[in-house]
Amino acid sequence: METNNKKLVNMDLKQYGMFLILIGIFILFAITTKGANAKPVNINNLIMQNGYVVILAIGMLLCVLTGNIDLGVGSVVAVTGSVAGIIMIDYKMNMWVAILAALAVGLLTGLFAGFFIAYLSIPPFVVTLATMLMGRGLTYTLLQAQTKGPFNESYNFIGAGFLPAVKVPFGDGTIDVVSIIVAIVASIVLIYSEFRNYATKKKYNFAVNPVWQIALKLAIMLFIIWFFFYKLARANGLPFVLLIMVILIAVYGFVTSKTVAGRQIYALGGNRKAANLSGIDTNKVFFWVYVNMGLLSSIAGIVLAARNGSATPKAGDGFEMDAIASCYIGGAAVAGGAGTIVGAVVGAFIMGILNNGMSLMGFTTDVQKIFKGVVLLLAVTLDVLSKRKKG
Amino acid sequence: MSDYILEMNHITKEFSGVKALDDVNLKVKKGEIHAICGENGAGKSTLMNVLSGVYPFGTYEGDILYKGEHCKFHNLRDSEAKGIVIIHQELALSPLLSVAENVFIGNEQTSSKGIIDWTLTRSRAQEMLAKVGLEHEDVNVPINTLGVGKQQLIEIAKAMAKKVELLILDEPTAALNDEESRKLLDIMLQLKSQGITCIIISHKLNEIEYVSDSVTIIRDGRTIETLVKGVDDYSEDRVIKAMVGREMTNRYPIREGVEKGDVIFEVRNWNVFHPDDEHRQVLKDINIKVRAGEVVGLAGLMGAGRTELAMSLFGRSYGQKISGTILINGKEVHLKTVKDAVQNKLAYISEDRKTYGLNLIGDIKENMTIAARPFFFSKNGVINANDEIIAAQEYKERINVKASSINQVVGSLSGGNQQKVVVAKWMLTQPDVLIMDEPTRGIDVGAKYEIYCVINELAKAGKAIIVISSEMPEVIGTCDRCYVINEGEIAGELDKEEFSQERIMQLIMAHMRKGDGNGN
Structure with a gap:
């Protein structure tokens, strides 16, 4: 029983570990930027600038779980954004038509890649390298290498808008009551679910973590929630992108941990042949993972175009690498079969905080890339070394 | 004393506090075939890894005496330089390379300038194959075109190319059929007549009885005893008794009171x-x-x-x-x-648990419930996690899977416990x-x-x-x-x-x- 508990402790510590690194990096930049990165406006930017990477990282995690990656997502972001732009600007059509068309194009690219990967057994690396080239070329062709814009305000709301806010005077500025209410609700839900989980485990006589651990985990989570929501409340309230992100994280977190389909992705990544002989249609799993990636890429494309207020041929350039790196930094196994949605999202935020912090310090994007590379390598190396020690 | 080619004295090896080997002694005579027996996890492979330098000198306690010399191997190369070659259960062959290339992998036949001499490689490969009874094989074909039995013999040819004096075979016949096994064992006897000493690890006791001159039995990381053919009782039952520490009068439990139906x-x-x-x-x-x-x-x-x-x-x-x-x-x-x-x-439990049966990075619970999940542990595609935990716990106890908990990763279990997990997985599909x-x-x-x-x-x-x-x-x-x-x-x-x-x-x-x- 003692070894049993020890195992649980280790497992959970690794999960908080990622949050602690996130907080650590944030504090580091808070010192080097003299608090500039913790200003409400900057927190707001952090969310809005990283929204699309988070969305892509969620989809990419599923690809990474199968032991593969999707190189085409950046190009699909560009194509879907430009399709939306062309429909709204050239054809003067309603924004909803544009959004639906963009989603449809994303779905199509997913079906295309999924078909080659799942039913013709072409390696995903090759198929998505092709979709990456094709997508980028298609974007330049569609846009004739020019920027399409500006879009109207109601469309831009998706990427740059805020949920309704009730601002009241507070300190030297205002505070949004809605954000605070949402934070309170989120805290209650979090505490309640943790208690319920504890109670069920007790009821079934399962091993439970010591109370201090649960309390620590809750404290960290609550601290992060309140920090973010307080800062957002002091700025403009809750960005619409945050809503999209939270919904996607909740849905995909549930799918990957609590549904048969989600666990089948893990089984496929762990051992494809064994999964096949366990009654899992692995071709089907592969197919839907890539179809899903196409769909999420189009959502990211819609958000990005809305934030920029225009569609540009270079949109989404290199996003695939950010998304892949987010998954690996978030602890997903390169060979597949292990990783979590929350991990990928935290990974995306670690990358985002690095970018943002270095920008504030005045580093160019060129220098930022060097640091991002170093962090990726360090994260994966540490992960691999820690596993080797255990084995 | 000098008739021992190898003496391993008081070998103790720990893995993070757990003793895998505890004061193990092994003495091998020159020119004999020495078998090592023990249940899975008894420490046989660990002992051979200590000997061949996979676990370098200093990471274990004890002393290795080879041809009268104290050995301090730091890696495989050190031990191979002395003529100790180990052939692992998993073949170390590169499937798409030719037979000749495989024979000299890591031991390439080169000219003085370090450039590969293909003519020499082929002719020497042919020579080595002749020593293991494969003189009629074409050395230019990719090695994956040959059967497992022949590949295993080529591993031995590869060892011969390294001027082997002490050959260690870890379960060489595990993947072979009776005929192929017999051929391999006969090659071993032939090598013995050429003065090569062999250590063989095997679960197949009839083979040990057939080929070996003496057998050392290891149980729970300790040497139990060494039996010598012609001196001690060398029967299968005797060896099993030493291996399991109890009399195994019946290896197959009797089935009683089973009504046969339609x-x-x-x-x-x-x-x-x-x-x-x-x-x-x-x-x-x-x-x-x-x-x-x-x-x-x-x-x-x-x-x-x-x-x-x-x-x-x-x-x-x-x-x-x-x-x-x-x-x-x-x-x-x-x-x-x-x-x-x-x-x-209908359920099918595959013959190859690692390739077709298990997700080795997944835990016991995940592996046990994966096949039954769509039918018994979910509703509208949503998993009932608590039912899964209860079922996995029940089966872990029912068929005695030895693990710290159902959250233990399957890859870290011994072969027998892995097999039990696969069996449980299919029992759960009812x-x-x-x-x-x-x-x-x-x-x-x-x-x-x-x-x-x-x-x-x-x-x-x-x-x-x-x-x-x-x-x-x-x-x-x-x-x-x-x-x-x-x-x-x-x-x-x-x-x-x-x-x-x-x-x-x-x-x-x-x-x-x-x-x-x-x-x-």
Whole structure:
């Protein structure tokens, strides 16, 4: 029983570990930027600038779980954004038509890649390298290498808008009551679910973590929630992108941990042949993972175009690498079969905080890339070394 | 003292506080074949890794004396330089490279300037192959075009190329059939006559009895004893007793009070063609019947088509142009996918747990419930996690999986416990018919016994069980009846009263002659 508990402790510590690194990096930049990165406006930017990477990282995690990656997502972001732009600007059509068309194009690219990967057994690396080239070329062709814009305000709301806010005077500025209410609700839900989980485990006589651990985990989570929501409340309230992100994280977190389909992705990544002989249609799993990636890429494309207020041929350039790196930094196994949605999202935020912090310090994007590379390598190396020690 | 080529004294090796080897002593005489026996996890492979420098000097306690010299190996190269070569269970061959290249992998034949001399490589490879009885093989073909038996011999040829004096073979015959095994053992005897000393690790006690001069038994990381042929009692039962620490009078638990019911599984006129060649018929007109509570064996040589039969029945996982009828519980079923098969209460436990049975990075619970999950542990696609934990816990205890918890990663379990996890996985799908393909391959005597008990328990619960095994004593010991399969056809059927290894071989031989007579 003692070894049993020890195992649980280790497992959970690794999960908080990622949050602690996130907080650590944030504090580091808070010192080097003299608090500039913790200003409400900057927190707001952090969310809005990283929204699309988070969305892509969620989809990419599923690809990474199968032991593969999707190189085409950046190009699909560009194509879907430009399709939306062309429909709204050239054809003067309603924004909803544009959004639906963009989603449809994303779905199509997913079906295309999924078909080659799942039913013709072409390696995903090759198929998505092709979709990456094709997508980028298609974007330049569609846009004739020019920027399409500006879009109207109601469309831009998706990427740059805020949920309704009730601002009241507070300190030297205002505070949004809605954000605070949402934070309170989120805290209650979090505490309640943790208690319920504890109670069920007790009821079934399962091993439970010591109370201090649960309390620590809750404290960290609550601290992060309140920090973010307080800062957002002091700025403009809750960005619409945050809503999209939270919904996607909740849905995909549930799918990957609590549904048969989600666990089948893990089984496929762990051992494809064994999964096949366990009654899992692995071709089907592969197919839907890539179809899903196409769909999420189009959502990211819609958000990005809305934030920029225009569609540009270079949109989404290199996003695939950010998304892949987010998954690996978030602890997903390169060979597949292990990783979590929350991990990928935290990974995306670690990358985002690095970018943002270095920008504030005045580093160019060129220098930022060097640091991002170093962090990726360090994260994966540490992960691999820690596993080797255990084995 | 000088007649010992190798003395390993008081070897102790710890892994994070757990003693894998505890004061182990091993003395090997020059020119003998020395066997090492022990259950899985007893520490045999660890001991050989200490000897060959995989665990470098300083990471273990104790002393290695080789040809009178104290050895301090830091890696494999150090030990190979002294003429100690280890051949692992998993072959270290590069499948797409030629036979010649494989023989000299890591030991390339080069000119003085370090450039590979292909003529020399080929001619010396031919020379080495002749030493292991493969003088007629073409050294230029990719090694994956040869069978496992020949590949294993090429591993030995590779060792010969390194001027081996002490050859260590870790379960060399695990993947070989009887004929190939015999050939390999005879090559070992031939090497012995050339003065090469061999250490062989094996679970197959009949082989040890056949080939070795002495045997050291290791149990729980300690040396129990060393038996010498011609001096001590060298029988299988004697060795097993030392291995498990108790008398194993009956290796097969007796099945009592099992009522045999109606035929619940029947296959009629089953024909299957090779997946890559639609003209090659792999299985011809197979007809089998199994009753509830009955354990039926499929005996035959390796490559006879038994696994192919099982896989083709199991949701057409093998072959093409499949025809025939399957009846489960008297009803004809069409099993087009594995899912259909599971749904219709058929389960298949693969012969190769690591490749086809387990997700090695997943935990015990995940592995146990993955196949049953769509049917028993979920509602509208959403998993009931608590039910899964309860079920996994129950089966872990019921079939005695030795692990710290159901959250332990399967890859860290021993072979026997991994096999139990696979068995539990299929028991959880609540099948009426179970096909168990080599259910005890590569696992130790104790775990084997436990698997046999599970088979008995399933029979008692009225399941129909088919056991595929290459070990004839296993078929004889566990089954009520058996079909002998040869070259994709049923060569005969034997009842428990008629069981004997000789009868099975007779049927196979008779069938082979018949095949030849038909102008095959």
